[in-house]
Amino acid sequence: MKKILNAPERALDEALRGLVAAHPDIVAAGESGRFIVRKQPKASGKVALISGGGAGHEPLHAGFVGVGMLDAACPGEVFTSPTPDQMFAAAAAVDRGAGVLFIVKNYAGDVMNFEMAADMAGGDTATVITDDDVALLDSPVAAGQGSRGVAGTVVVEKIVGAAAERGAGLAECAALANEINAATGSMAVALSSCTVPAAGKPTFALGDDEMELGVGIHGEAGRERVKVQSADQLAEVFLASILRKIDTTANTDGPLLLFCNGLGGTPLMELYILYNSAAQLLKRHGYTIARSLVGNYCTSLEMAGASLTVTRLNEDHLQLWDDPVNTAALRWGC
Amino acid sequence: MKKILNAPERALDEALRGLVAAHPDIVAAGESGRFIVRKQPKASGKVALISGGGAGHEPLHAGFVGVGMLDAACPGEVFTSPTPDQMFAAAAAVDRGAGVLFIVKNYAGDVMNFEMAADMAGGDTATVITDDDVALLDSPVAAGQGSRGVAGTVVVEKIVGAAAERGAGLAECAALANEINAATGSMAVALSSCTVPAAGKPTFALGDDEMELGVGIHGEAGRERVKVQSADQLAEVFLASILRKIDTTANTDGPLLLFCNGLGGTPLMELYILYNSAAQLLKRHGYTIARSLVGNYCTSLEMAGASLTVTRLNEDHLQLWDDPVNTAALRWGC
Numbered sequence: 094m095k096k097i098l099n100a101p102e103r104a105l106d107e108a109l110r111g112l113v114a115a116h117p118d119i120v121a122a123g124e125s126g127r128f129i130v131r132k133q134p135k136a137s138g139k140v141a142l143i144s145g146g147g148a149g150h151e152p153l154h155a156g157f158v159g160v161g162m163l164d165a166a167c168p169g170e171v172f173t174s175p176t177p178d179q180m181f182a183a184a185a186a187v188d189r190g191a192g193v194l195f196i197v198k199n200y201a202g203d204v205m206n207f208e209m210a211a212d213m214a215g216g217d218t219a220t221v222i223t224d225d226d227v228a229l230l231d232s233p234v235a236a237g238q239g240s241r242g243v244a245g246t247v248v249v250e251k252i253v254g255a256a257a258e259r260g261a262g263l264a265e266c267a268a269l270a271n272e273i274n275a276a277t278g279s280m281a282v283a284l285s286s287c288t289v290p291a292a293g294k295p296t297f298a299l300g301d302d303e304m305e306l307g308v309g310i311h312g313e314a315g316r317e318r319v320k321v322q323s324a325d326q327l328a329e330v331f332l333a334s335i336l337r338k339i340d341t342t343a344n345t346d347g348p349l350l351l352f353c354n355g356l357g358g359t360p361l362m363e364l365y366i367l368y369n370s371a372a373q374l375l376k377r378h379g380y381t382i383a384r385s386l387v388g389n390y391c392t393s394l395e396m397a398g399a400s401l402t403v404t405r406l407n408e409d410h411l412q413l414w415d416d417p418v419n420t421a422a423l424r425w426g427c
Numbered sequence: 428m429k430k431i432l433n434a435p436e437r438a439l440d441e442a443l444r445g446l447v448a449a450h451p452d453i454v455a456a457g458e459s460g461r462f463i464v465r466k467q468p469k470a471s472g473k474v475a476l477i478s479g480g481g482a483g484h485e486p487l488h489a490g491f492v493g494v495g496m497l498d499a500a501c502p503g504e505v506f507t508s509p510t511p512d513q514m515f516a517a518a519a520a521v522d523r524g525a526g527v528l529f530i531v532k533n534y535a536g537d538v539m540n541f542e543m544a545a546d547m548a549g550g551d552t553a554t555v556i557t558d559d560d561v562a563l564l565d566s567p568v569a570a571g572q573g574s575r576g577v578a579g580t581v582v583v584e585k586i587v588g589a590a591a592e593r594g595a596g597l598a599e600c601a602a603l604a605n606e607i608n609a610a611t612g613s614m615a616v617a618l619s620s621c622t623v624p625a626a627g628k629p630t631f632a633l634g635d636d637e638m639e640l641g642v643g644i645h646g647e648a649g650r651e652r653v654k655v656q657s658a659d660q661l662a663e664v665f666l667a668s669i670l671r672k673i674d675t676t677a678n679t680d681g682p683l684l685l686f687c688n689g690l691g692g693t694p695l696m697e698l699y700i701l702y703n704s705a706a707q708l709l710k711r712h713g714y715t716i717a718r719s720l721v722g723n724y725c726t727s728l729e730m731a732g733a734s735l736t737v738t739r740l741n742e743d744h745l746q747l748w749d750d751p752v753n754t755a756a757l758r759w760g761c
Contacts, residue, residue: 095618095635097697097733099657099704107658108696111703115687115719151695171696284429301429323433324441353449358692360728361485362442362505363431369445370433385449387755389723394694397729399431421721425758 094293096395101290105148105170112155116421119159126182127175128167129155134189135164140257140266141187144196144250145180146203147172149289150310153247153391156422162254163196163420171289171394172311174202180210184218192217192263196250196270198242199224219263221270223249225402227278227334228307228316241309244354244391244402245277251423255416273404278335281400282327283308283315285358287393306330310356310393324363328370331401339405348383349375350414352402357392359399364388371401384414390422428627430729435624439482439504446489450755453493460516461509462501463489468523469498474591474600475521478530478584479514480537481506483623484644487581487725490756496588497530497754505623505728506645508536514544518552526551526597530584530604532576533558553597555604557583559736561612561668562641562650575643578688578725578736579611585757589750607738612669615734616661617642617649619692621727640664644690644727658697662704665735673739682717683709684748686736691726693733698722705735718748724756 098104109129113122121132128145135141144154145167154166164187169175184193193214197207199222211218225245229235253270261269283305286295296312299305304322307315322330353368355361368387375382383406391400406414417426432438443463447456455466462479469475478488479501488500498521503509518527527548531541533556545552559579563569587604595603617639620629630646633639638656641649656664687702689695702721709716717740725734740748751760 095638095655095731097616097618097658097661097693097701099659099700104696104700107703108699111687111699111701111706111721114706114716115685115699115702115721148696149694151699156695282431284431304429321429324431325433327431351449353445357694358729358731359431360483360691360726361490361723362438362482362728365442365445365449365485366433366438367431367445368449369441372445372448382448387445387449389695392694394696395692395731397429397692419759425753425761427759 094288096290098290104290105168109155109168112421119419119421123165123183123186125186126179128165128179128183129158130165130186131159133160137189138191139189139260140191140263141189141193142196142250142254142257143167143180143183143187143193145175146198147174149394150392152422157247157250157420159420160427161258161416161418162250162423171291174206177206177209177213180207181213184210184214192219194263194266194270195220196246197222198246199239200241201238219267221267221274223274225274225277225279227338228280230334230338243279243281243310244352244400245274245279245404247390248277248350248352248402248404249273251418252410252413255413258416273410276339276405277402278338279400279402280331280334281308281356282306282398283356284397286312287357287396308398310391312393324367324370328367328374328401332371332374335401335403339403347405347407348381350384350404350406351375351382352386354391354400354402355389356396356398356400357389358395358397361388364399367399383411428622430624432624438624439502443489443502446755453753453755457499457517457520459520460513462499462513462517463492464499464520465493467494471523472525473523473594474525474597475523475527476530476584476588476591477501477514477517477521477527479509480532481508483728484726486756491581491584491754493754494761495592495750495752496584496757505625508540511540511543511547514541515547518544518548526553528597528600528604529554530580531556532580533573534575535572553601555601555608557608559608559611559613561672562614564668564672577613577615577644578686578734579608579613579738581724582611582684582686582736582738583607585752586744586747589747592750607744610673610739611736612672613734613736614665614668615642615690616640616732617690618731620646621691621730642732644725646727658701658704662701662708662735666705666708669735669737673737681739681741682715684718684738684740685709685716686720688725688734688736689723690730690732690734691723692729692731695722698733701733701735717745
């Protein structure tokens with residue numbers, strides 16, 4: 094294993110220390126546990142948003158803490174759920190009297206621990222589970238565990254973060270989060286595995302001519318292992334599954350947000366090529382792309398690969414997407 | 428070779444098409460050649476900034492085209508200089524009557540072609556060569572060719588871009604660019620090679636326990652091939668060389684910009700760990716870090732590795748750094 098670090102067991106804490114040191118105007122370390130809070134607390138009487146999950150998906154979630162997005166993020170060790178006490182402490186730290194919304198990717202450990210945190214915190218919380226991965230929608234895996242929460246979580250956090258900043262109440266924020274999640278589909282491809290620092294060796298193996306279609310962000314098996322596909326072919330497979338979800342679950346005449354996300358080890362040039370393939374295909378089929386995002390936002394350490402996420406938006410969503418945001422990883426209007 | 432693309436020979440054009448499609452409010456394709464211009468032309472009477480170089484370093488340079496930074500970028504094929512006619516056409520397209528500043532990384536092909544473009548364009552241009560790489564300062568390589576221009580070029584483009592936006596004249600912009608370049612040092616480490624799409628195989632080979640210290644952004648040999656070093660050790664080696672340059676060439680009491688740059692295949696978590704090592708070391712030695720940047724800004728395709736860049740700033744530079752910028756890859760205040 095070759096990585097830039099000092100010791101695997103100190104990697105997460107050192108990365109968090111680096112994040113806070115690099116963006117002292119945006120984030121701060123939680124005083125009572127391992128979590129990151131925004132530097133300037135939200136105004137009193139507004140709903141607080143908290144997310145979290147295993148590290149290794151950076152900038153998700155700590156990179157999205159700041160004005161217009163999350164109030165706190167609770168990172169666990171790499172690919173490991175944070176603990177309920179982290180979430181409870183974070184909720185206590187950022188609750189501004191209007192309740193706390195937990196945004197949780199659909200993984201058993203995360204869901205269970207956030208549930209316990211909600212119990213500990215008492216009544217004034219709501220929880221939304223994101224499950225935007227469409228790769229396994231027809232498989233027994235999804236039938237048992239539901240779909241996985243992946244890059245679409247970023248879209249939920251941005252849009253609901255803006256609504257909370259505007260003063261939307263807890264029930265309204267939760268409903269909006271569920272609405273965006275339902276209007277969002279994602280699918281990924283891996284060209285390589287990643288290596289969890291504490292494990293020291295790759296999570297899985299892929300042949301030199303193979304791709305894993307529908308891979309999960311922890312390296313979970315996808316839908317199919319295939320020979321190398323072109324960007325056009327990947328876009329076609331991904332969009333077919335994504336559109337099958339969002340064309341049935343959401344308002345079907347709104348424009349789209351098209352988000353091409355890198356898994357960590359893929360150059361930006363390839364992300365723009367995949368974005369281009371997807372955008373051209375969508376336009377050929379009569380869809381309108383109103384907003385775009387291209388970059389590494391929900392990663393799997395150094396995994397080579399990428400995902401496409403599409404969200405169906407309405408006019409309100411567009412405005413919330415455009416609202417100012419000031420986080421380490423997403424910033425505009427501030 | 429596994430990459431997300433359709434055909435190596437179409438990779439650059441498709442990536443540029445993707446960039447323009449994803450950010451239609453920020454950039455547009457040049458009408459008369461292969462270059463990217465800002466969507467909203469700069470006001471008449473202001474200096475235009477143009478940079479360029481081989482593709483494969485994205486977001487450099489096309490990702491920095493926009494309000495507050497570059498007026499145009501001329502990309503060549505991967506790791507290949509753009510041609511003088513691209514640069515000439517770009518200059519003609521963005522010249523607003525106050526002259527054009529070419530910002531050129533110090534590579535023989537780029538320097539030669541930008542010189543030819545300046546000759547073609549006639550009198551009202553100036554050229555600044557960036558050479559921030561300190562890895563080979565004491566070697567015969569640098570003695571012959573000068574130092575390489577690497578990630579520090581981003582800092583030059585941001586600060587001089589702001590000055591041009593404020594209305595600084597051509598000579599003033601050129602002097603400022605030279606001043607920032609002189610106050611900037613960078614050094615990189617590679618943990619892996621990268622693969623140029625048209626070549627189809629890795630540029631160089633590194634053992635499983637080896638790192639290339641001082642590697643160039645095209646995979647050029649560095650100062651030394653070493654066994655794996657810790658983040659703390661890397662920060663110490665890099666900063667020793669960087670500070671030796673900027674503590675002698677620049678005003679020595681200003682605060683620092685500390686920039687930890689990923690080469691393309693290294694996760695953000697590791698970049699923040701390296702940033703943390705560097706920040707702690709600088710603070711222990713009494714330096715003040717006033718601004719920070721962490722992410723993939725000057726890459727080498729999917730190379731695993733990172734660089735540190737430090738720039739010594741004065742109060743004017745700080746304000747120019749903070750000025751609004753609206754590009755695909757760097758955005759604040761807009």
